[in-house]
Amino acid sequence: MQEYRRIATQTPASTVAGELLTGSLIVGTYTAWVFLTLFWRDIPLPLLVPMAGCTLALFGSLQHEAIHGHPTTCRRINLALVWVPLSIWLPLTVYESSHRAHHLSDLTQPGNDPESWYVPNARWRLMSKGTRALWRFNQTFLGRMLVGPWISVYALWRELVNRLTRNASSLGVIATHLAGVAGVLWWVSTVAGMPLHVYLAAFVWPGISLTLVRSFVEHRYDDVPGHRTAIVRGGPLTRLLFLNNNFHVVHHRQPELAWYLIPRFYERHSAEIQRLNGGYCFDGYGSIARRYFLTPWTPPEFPRADSRAGDRPDMRRAPSRQGSAPTG
Template sequence: MEKSVGVFWRGEGPTWLVLIATFLCWAGLIIFHQIIPWYLLMIGGGVVAALHASLVHESVHCLRTAPGIKRVPDWLRSALFFLPVGLWFPYFTYVRSHTAHHRDAWLTDPDQDPESFYWRQQDWHGLNRVVKMIMIANQTFAGRMILGPFIVLSWLIKYELGCLLINAKGVRRTWALHVAGIALLFALVSAGAGMPWWQYVLFFAYPGLVLSLIRSF
């Protein structure tokens, strides 16, 4: 018994259970969305999408280096998170970004850490007053909830477009897979469960991003 319990914990058993529960809850909300009040759907959808984002984070860490067992193969991790439940971020873009974020020598360095909210002094002085006010507001709890999603997505678009324009290695493949994942997601949601795509964005993707930004605030 003790040996089984040990294998469960060493094999990241709780993470696997949360992953299964997350997908079951996600499917339940999608299937029964027509009988769920919109405000409960937004809360539930946001929580599920944010939890999925946390699991994506865990896939970069514990599912790659789970002690006591052979780490989960890259192809299996990619398959598990191919469907972009949170919609916005390609899986491999996040893997690349978060791996760079954890290079400790560069942590929070605005030139090297893609997840840093810090600014170089010369860049900060180059911003106009309105942008400075927005960035300062983004460092508050309310600002992170209201402004954060738009700021993060604008940074994502700007950075990834730059990578596409210079044909950076792997970026086109990453976005091709992401677009395919979005197509599959909306096929399941709209064709399979009758939920319009814009409702998914409103009730799942947007609140999920808001909650994810609160988690990392």
């Protein structure tokens, strides 16, 4: 840990030119979303789905960047820039609070880490065979893309509703978010003339799925805490789409480091970083998909018998995300 702190201090957290680039990406992402929603009838479906999914996944990455203090030094400005709920399901303030808790947590521990995909031991023992099969499928690459988004959305809103029944303090957060959702759906249905089911199927679902591609292997349980976070080198497209959060151990060790500085930092210190994270590295997402397409990459049951959690945490990033929904 001391060695990592030493190399971390050698890199500034951001640059003016880089933050201007971040701002430009925010504008470009909103512009792409407006274009795709207005001209969705003219774009062939095999092109619309990946383009829309990439747009919402990139927007989720920009929300993650804003939570970590970019592109300005003002938190309120950063969050305001990416507040519009294009993906419908995730209130930004909920994402912010759960993601900060994730960074402070005992990573992967259910009940402590809000972004853990592990199932607590006690809950696993009570599950039916069908539910266990669903969770095992969710631990495959295909399953995470297909059912992961639905699990994330259901778990988040189940917890938000339960919290609201216990304490009305969450009402403002939910009401503000739903007002934003109403604005997005007004644009989609009234201005763009797009049916809701088309937006959910062609924009929201692929966007969450791509975010969950990034977070699929980024955390595993290991007895050594420093070995729980991955490096996925990726290629130019995934690095842009995920704003270099695929170099995830760098992000966790230096969360204030802006996305455009992460690759250079990693290249300069790759050998030392890989040693510190136990060599938990992948070349890219293609190799991950081939290896775990229908094979669970890790058992869904939390591997430590003393799990303190009684249920799976709810507030996921793809993927976090996230991530899971927007996770990271």
